Each structure stands twice: as structure tokens, then as C-alpha cells.
Amino acid sequence: MNQTPTLPSPDQPRPAEGYAGDISPRLAWQWVSAGQAVLVDVRSDAERDWVGYVPGALAVAWKQWPGMRLNPDFDAQICAAVPPGSTALLLCRSGVRSIAAARRATELGLTAYNILEGFEGDPDENGQRNRRGGWRFHGLPWQQG
Template identity: 70%
Template sequence: MEPRPAAGPHTGSYAGDVTPQLALQWVQAGEAVLVDVRTDAEREWVGFVPGAVAVAWKQWPGMAMNPDFDAQVRQAAGGKKIVLLCRSGVRSIAAAKRATELGLEAYNILEGFEGDPDAHAHRGQHGGWRHHALPWRQN
């Protein structure tokens, strides 16, 4: 598996998009750090990836920007490429773009943690980290 170049209006604005499976391979091989950009509430209530570094892009309530994102994501990278995870793969694109502006090699994880909504607007059945049975936990 290879990363896909960033597509559409995001072309060239971050390193590319990777499947959840490729992101896990890179992390397990020590090539990348998984950065979870979801809110603290999402990780607490929905679930989290063990070993992922929590660096919220926006914070609940109100979805205000995390003023410490730049410093936290630089520290999380520790000189490695980063793979960014959110709920559906939207906020992680914005976070990947910002991380790239900071000089990091940043990839968006396609499908996010929960995947796309189904016909009933429920997530978890169409793609996503959990749907692919990759490592995750719930409190």
C-alpha cells in the first residue's frame, strides 16, 4: 500500500492520504506517530487508539481552535512523520495542512475513526478505524 497524494483543493497542501491499515503499519514499524485530533470528549465517549498522541484540533464545547495545537503537534512528531486521525477524515485534513505548514511530514487517515454515515446517518458501518477492526479501546 502506498499513500495517495492529497487530492482536489488540498493538492500539495499536505503529504497525502493513507488508509487506516497503512497508518497502523507505519506506526507499528516506528516510522510514524499517530496523532488523534478529535476532541477530548470524542476520545472519552466514543473510543481511542492505544498509543495515539491526543492533540485536539478543536475543543468541545464550542469547537474552539486549540491554541496550543502547533506546539503540541511538533512535540508529538518527535522528528517522525505523522498520521492524523479524526472522526471522519475532515478535521484531520485541516490539521495535516497546518502541520505541513509547520514543516512536518503529515498524512490524513482516510475514513477517520468512525467512517462515513450510512443511510440512517449512523457511523461505524462504512469504513473507519473501528470498522476495520484495528486496535482501539473504550473507557
């Protein structure tokens, strides 16, 4: 007997190894809007400046431009940005760096989720982003500046 696998609801976090879980951009925005979580943008300063940012998100880069080297102050900055007992939702370009950042934040004692698809989503067949998922693709608040 064939059974169709049950896919996780986009309205529920997905379990993950090493951090609290993965969350859809829409659910992340619901939690942030309701004051249930803190949105932390872990992209580089250059990415936020050139590509856009989410108003009200806290900027704590995981890696910095140029060279995309690990931010040596990440631990102190994320702990200062996220109040004790709060939930951190981590956003990067495509939802990859934010996994590493969520794992590190968890090691530091925070409850941290990765936002699936990131700010720009995955590239399409032409190598262009913002056409296959991502914060902007879903029409969530952002500015360019």
C-alpha cells in the same frame, strides 16, 4: 477505446494538496506498528473519552468541545508530540478535520498524512457511523474508556 481508471492501491498513500497525502487506516496501522510513523488523534478530548481511542496514539486536538473552537495550543502541541524527522499520521472522526490539521502541521514543517475514513467513518443511510469505513470498522486496535 474505453479504459478503466486505475484506482490508487490502499497499500499506497494518495497524493494530496498542502500535506504529504492520504493514507488508509490499515496502512497507517502498519506504519505505526513498524515504528515508521507517529499516530496523532486530532479529535476533541470529549470524542476520545466518549467514543473510544487508539492505544498509544498521541492526543493533540484540532478543535475542542464545547463549541468546537480551534485549539489555540495546536501548533506547540503537535510540534512537541512529533519528533523532528518523524512522520505524523493524523486521525479524526471521519477524515475531514485531520485534513485541516495535516495542512497546518505541514506549514509547521512536519511530514503529515491524513488517515482516510477517520476513526468512525462516514454515516450510513440511517446516520449511523462505524458501518462504512473507519478505524474501528476495519478491526484495528482501539479501546473505549
